[in-house]
Amino acid sequence: MTQTRATAAGNRYHLVGVLVASSLVGVLVGLAITATAPIPGLPQPAAVVRVGLPAVRVLLDMAAVVTVGLCLLPLLVGLDHPRSAVPLLRGARRMAMFSSLVWAVTALVALVMQTGEVRPGAAVSFAAITEYVSTVGAGKALVFVAVFALLCFALSVWSLRSAEAIPAELRAAVALFALLPLPVTGHASSWRWHDFTMISMELHVMSAAAWTGGLGAVVVVLAGNRTLLAHTLPRFSKLATACLVLVTITGVFNGYVELVVSPTLTLVEGVFTTGYGVLLLLKTGCLLALGAFGAHIRWRLLPAVSAHKTTALVTWAAVELGVMGLAFGLATVLTRAPIN
């Protein structure tokens, strides 16, 4: 049983590494599942785009998740223990500053790559990017994300300069708002169920981000401080339970709708014969594992944490974050996978 070390947060930054690395593994697994042979005569996008685009998109997601988690953290910690919380939350704002910068830059790189993807073989000029933004919704969404991530960055910098200037709610709201545009341009929606699938997809993304980011932020920032952890983890646990329920319901609903409205396949065929269906099954597996790990943390570790005892929380959180990263990687490929 590995123990939570009550030392500087530097020891726990590897959790972020676990999350990002497993998300990249998820992308590679997803790409392997959905790989198709090149079509004769048709120009293919360059390899840097085929593999690089999902990789950049998942890095974008990870930067978004980390930022959202760090921006939610002050709300979870609350104001009950200001003396010990203030320096830790300042560190969290610093991390949010860097992660929101990564978020903005990856959004711009994704924009360049998606422009390159639609006209395989052609080099990407500035004019091509502006044309892509003006004709394709996904382009506009990425610009929107980049702008809001930069706003989030500016708010983080400002709140570092003067701690009281920016309410934590505002930073959390801006970070959550920046999550919204991209799901609308994935295959979030289909004609008949349009409004429901879109709302459901947005809820799916927001709750997945709050869950993963919240867990990461709570463990990375707070695990060294038993008092704050004992105070915050039960509150996070409530949030995580709500997120788990939401992610499950919305995920099942969206996957079902996406397969049912497919004009060429039945539901069962869709689940078992398509790359999309296999990815869906893998994500279901991830969710079940996450539920089990979450239950372990909630029922076994939480009572000990609340009693200010030493627990193996960091280890279990690392495992849970690894599975979460995997699910995000699969999701990135899933949003781009055709159903056939």
Added chain:
Amino acid sequence: MRILGRALVTALVALFALVGLAGTALAHNQLVGSTPAQNATLETGPASIELTFDQPVQAGKDLNTIVVVGPDGTSQWQDGTAVVKSNVVSVPLRDLGPAGVYNVGYRILSADGHSVSGQLPFTLTKAGTGTPSDQPLNASAPAADDSTSAAAPQNANDEGVPIWVWIVGAVVLLGGGVLLAAKVGGSEQ
């Protein structure tokens, strides 16, 4: 938790505002029909290839491509570039040549901005008298650039750069931003 609730409510209001703004159906297009049909057996080639999707296809210069590859695997038989009309993408077809399996390959841009590609073969049973296109689509250099530069002359001197240059630029930008942010944001203490 009340504060958190307020943040969530704010985000939800924003969400519904956004949903209200977005009007169009956005999902991956799927091929629902074609002329000729998949694996069709024909005596003479059709005048054009028509692909029908379940939703409108995003029209635009060079965004949608249809190629028809002959039985030898290299000759191309489409006549010009693909034309989009709502959810039908079509390309004129030359008179076909030798009998055998012709393969129609397509890549279209679906309403949600993702590329969708696929292929469908058909078989020609009687050899025709046609000759393949002398302007085949090239996998490495886009032949279309020459023909369309007249329509968009301002693009002629706006040479694009390869993707990796953009990526290097982004990494430099990120590095600079991080350094600047570390300076502006103050130290850990």
